[in-house]
Amino acid sequence: MSKTSRLHFLHNRPLDERQLVNQFDRAVIVGVGLLGGSIGMALRARKIAKQVIGFSPRGNSLETAIARGAIDASADSIAEACRGAELAIICTPVQSVADFAQQCFAGMPSGLITDVGSTKQSIVAALAQSPVAANFVGSHPLAGSEKSGVEHARENLLDRKLVVITPDQTSDAIRVQATEQLWQSLGARTCRMSPNEHDAAVARTSHLPHILASALAAATPTEVLPLAASGWCDTTRVASGGADLWRQILEENRQPIVAVLEGFVGDLQQWLTALRDSDGIQLEKLLLEGKKKRDALGN
């Protein structure tokens, strides 16, 4: 990467918004769906990459991706996609990220490789003993949706979203910085966490909510669905996410998830006790705790 990419200041912004930005001659998106497609659009629109090449493991969606302006061209293989590339962003379901990182590394051994996976520890661990480790910097843009596919991609999906970067002791400091700059140049905010810290946090903020939404949707008998109003719809919205995608996330992060789900079942026992006892004071206390936490975040 250091050979061909250029760090420079963007002078078309106000002084206080100046930031270091990478420019890449060739960037590769592996997996051109909602996130991969949106990243491709932003890379092109913001001129962060001169050329964006898309590769799709199943070969689908590439024509749509070109038509929608998410990529400049497609490749038939990872090797072809990575030839001459300086940046690869792997946007596939989490269980294939480490394997694609290895494949990308073979084609661009001096490049920067990052991803968008919802779990980080298993990916970083899988690469730790490999030479890829120094080229790979884990990323997780908190910009998912229950929608999927490049047809829902949009250039501004990352705007002001938080991207968690998860370097570890094997990470190359220059590439960690370049990864942060990459996401910032695409409009996002960034923060650093260890892979373990990240996985424990998203077990609470993303994976537990998904399980509750899915279990709630499944538990609702079809005959009462006509009475489902906006509350039910909001609470269950994420349950429409891809089942294969989410099965992989839950498998990869199962230990932190088991811990928070066990804790949550314990919390529900408190609600059951208060309801069985008609304990209005305790019910209102529980409701206030939830309201206070939710109100703190706003819309």
Added chain:
Amino acid sequence: MSKTSRLHFLHNRPLDERQLVNQFDRAVIVGVGLLGGSIGMALRARKIAKQVIGFSPRGNSLETAIARGAIDASADSIAEACRGAELAIICTPVQSVADFAQQCFAGMPSGLITDVGSTKQSIVAALAQSPVAANFVGSHPLAGSEKSGVEHARENLLDRKLVVITPDQTSDAIRVQATEQLWQSLGARTCRMSPNEHDAAVARTSHLPHILASALAAATPTEVLPLAASGWCDTTRVASGGADLWRQILEENRQPIVAVLEGFVGDLQQWLTALRDSDGIQLEKLLLEGKKKRDALGN
């Protein structure tokens, strides 16, 4: 009501949309918040009531309600509000609905009295032995929000929303029909259910989601809230609802809620078992059940 209200056809609509519509000289809204205020606005805009009088148990929000066009005038007492009125809609928290229905009945013994309470069985039961029973028809517009207060009221809040009408054996058939026509004339759809059926259904579609949203919000440590993205926000949105309002709902409907919450805790044990066993097939099966049910409803 039969003395002064008029059933007639609305001729300014296409033939196939003609419907019987009540017109009321004077309608009373008890509790002018989000729902009461929105109903007042719709009653006035659609000329269903010539005059809308607001009464607020705590005396607050009435000036705002007048300023926002939710009511024509306010009254200092239920007796004053109900003098000469033909319709009263009680929009207070559920535990005070039956008492206000009694008070309205004293002031308008031939009128139609309905409500917007989220539970129905306890209200209908409280009135069953009273002469009010023939005048009261329970209603539940599925149009709530985590927002509250007349400042969020809007004329079209009821548009295409479902209102459940819960007549029982004591209900007067003419008034049941008039109640349906009332809600339809305000833009809503209606259906009839028994109070028990209604309460069992909303325990699943509304009250369980509220408990999960509230418990999830409360269970999320403040230090990971910066990682809460749209999934967490959607899943917990209803937790911002008023704690006193929801405490009353949970108390009034506690038996059906205990039953569905016990069932839900059992469902979560299935997820825990699948996670502990790394049973990907079972996890994907559970995720697919949720996705299928959620996808069936759309946005």
